[in-house]
Amino acid sequence: MTSAPSKQPKFLPNAQDLGVVAVGFSGGQPKPGVDAAPMALVEAGLIKQLEEDLDYNVSYDGQVHNFSEMLPADDPPYRNMKRPKFCSAVTKEVSEQVYKYAMQEKLVLTLGGDHSIAIGTISGSARAIRERMGRELAVIWVDAHADINTPETSDSGNIHGMPVAFLTGLAKDDNEETFGWLKPHHMLNLKKLVYIGLRDIDNGEKKILRENGVKVFTMHDIDRHGIGKVMDMALGWIGSDTPIHLSFDIDALDPQFAPSTGTAVRGGLTLREGDFIAECVAETGSLVAVDLVEVNPSLDEHGAADTVRTGVSIVRCALGDTLL
Ligand SMILES: NC(=[NH2+])NCCC[C@H](N)C(=O)O
Ligand SMILES: [Mn+2]
Ligand SMILES: [Mn+2]
Numbered sequence: 574m575t576s577a578p579s580k581q582p583k584f585l586p587n588a589q590d591l592g593v594v595a596v597g598f599s600g601g602q603p604k605p606g607v608d609a610a611p612m613a614l615v616e617a618g619l620i621k622q623l624e625e626d627l628d629y630n631v632s633y634d635g636q637v638h639n640f641s642e643m644l645p646a647d648d649p650p651y652r653n654m655k656r657p658k659f660c661s662a663v664t665k666e667v668s669e670q671v672y673k674y675a676m677q678e679k680l681v682l683t684l685g686g687d688h689s690i691a692i693g694t695i696s697g698s699a700r701a702i703r704e705r706m707g708r709e710l711a712v713i714w715v716d717a718h719a720d721i722n723t724p725e726t727s728d729s730g731n732i733h734g735m736p737v738a739f740l741t742g743l744a745k746d747d748n749e750e751t752f753g754w755l756k757p758h759h760m761l762n763l764k765k766l767v768y769i770g771l772r773d774i775d776n777g778e779k780k781i782l783r784e785n786g787v788k789v790f791t792m793h794d795i796d797r798h799g800i801g802k803v804m805d806m807a808l809g810w811i812g813s814d815t816p817i818h819l820s821f822d823i824d825a826l827d828p829q830f831a832p833s834t835g836t837a838v839r840g841g842l843t844l845r846e847g848d849f850i851a852e853c854v855a856e857t858g859s860l861v862a863v864d865l866v867e868v869n870p871s872l873d874e875h876g877a878a879d880t881v882r883t884g885v886s887i888v889r890c891a892l893g894d895t896l897l
Contacts, residue, residue: 583858584706584816585678591623591892592674593633594683594694598640598663600656601689601733604835606871610884611637611684613870617881619684619888627892632679640666652724657751660689660732665754667693668700675701675861682888685866687733687835688720691820692752695740696759698818698862703758710861711765711811712740715850716822717838719771719778719789726777733867734775737766743781763787765815767807769850770795770825773838792840800846804853811859818862819854819891821847823884833872833880844883851890863891 582588595611615637623629643666645658654660667683671694674681683694699710714720714737721737723744724730738744739752740761746752763785772792774782782789788810790803798806811817824834827841842850854860868884870877 581858583814584861585680587678588680589629590677590679591629591631592677592679592681593620593631594667594670594674594681595633595637596663596667596683596686596690597637598686598690600659600663601687602731602835604869604872607685607687607835607867607869608639609870610686610868613868613877613881614684614865614884617885619885622885622889623892627889627894629892632674650730651751652746653727653730654724654732654735654751655730656732660692661750661752661754664690664693664696668697668759671697671862672701676705678705680860680892681862682892683862683864685864688716688820688822688866689732689736690866691720691736691864692739692755694862694864695736695761695818695820696755699761700758702816702861706816708816709762709765710818711767711815712761712818712820713767713769713807713811713854714820715769715825715847717770717773717824717841718822718836719768719774719782721778721781722775723777723781726775726781728775738781741766765811767810769803769807770842772840795842795846800849804850808853808857813857813859815859816861817854817857817859819851819860820864820866821851821887821891822867823865823880823887824867826883831868831880831883833869833877834867835869835872836867844886847883847887848890851887852895855891855893860891863888
């Protein structure tokens with residue numbers, strides 16, 4: 574069962590050094606419980622497996638940050654965003670933590686939490702990659718959703734539907750306490766973003782994706798070409814010489830395999846397709862950071878254990894586990 578990452582890492586001299594950030598944050602959406610995911614993943618043995626089966630030197634403070642000390646006394650909706658100050662403060666802190674590990678040339682694994690935390694993770698990696706190598710980061714966003722609403726296009730006001738808009742500068746705010754801390758060095762080029770697995774895109778998001786020529790592989794593309802060809806095309810778009818941040822929303826998988834998530838959408842990836850995406854990214858040797866988000870162990874009508882197990886498997890594959 575034991576296996577080492579299959580290819581020589583391109584951007585991390587000590588690719589077996591892994592920094593783990595556990596973000597117990599649920600404020601980017603309305604359902605409680607997604608904050609308990611990091612603990613559930615750790616209790617399922619994730620960190621232990623990464624150390625023992627995959628030989629990583631794991632830096633992890635053993636704590637799931639819940640950021641309760643950052644909860645603002647007053648946090649009314651602003652520009653249609655719910656809990657804007659809390660989300661902004663937490664993602665800013667996550668950005669710093671990811672940045673620190675990335676500057677130490679560690680691979681960074683962030684366990685969410687809802688997908689709003691990607692504002693922190695991706696801004697932290699993008700900044701570190703710029704500083705360390707003068708390079709731009711590429712992002713592979715695996716999800717049922719595009720999460721590219723601006724505050725103005727969002728119907729829900731939930732910030733977990735907006736991270737890509739903030740990260741690419743499509744959405745901006747001048748106030749430091751409502752994402753104004755995001756500066757150009759934190760940002761992602763829309764041309765370096767690739768989506769896989771989308772099937773529930775809001776009308777405003779469709780317009781944004783089309784107008785900006787964003788590279789999207791929907792479930793339709795996967796049905797048409799198969800996941801193998803889609804991964805070739807996705808990685809071909811990024812190129813073999815660009816650092817990659819993988820942001821994996823568990824709801825990309827079909828609810829059969831990952832029912833315990835806040836915004837489940839039928840018609841998703843199979844378990845193997847999910848693992849395969851992660852395996853292909855690992856094989857590039859270009860991976861610098863991974864997020865696993867939106868596992869909600871309290872939505873357990875169908876058994877959260879399955880969803881947690883699916884999450885563990887995705888992370889293992891992304892970090893170099895192979896079938897043989
Ligand atoms: N990270 C997620 N699960 N996002 C779901 C977003 C759903 C919807 N598009 C919204 O903006 O509210
Ligand atoms: Mn999603
Ligand atoms: Mn998402």
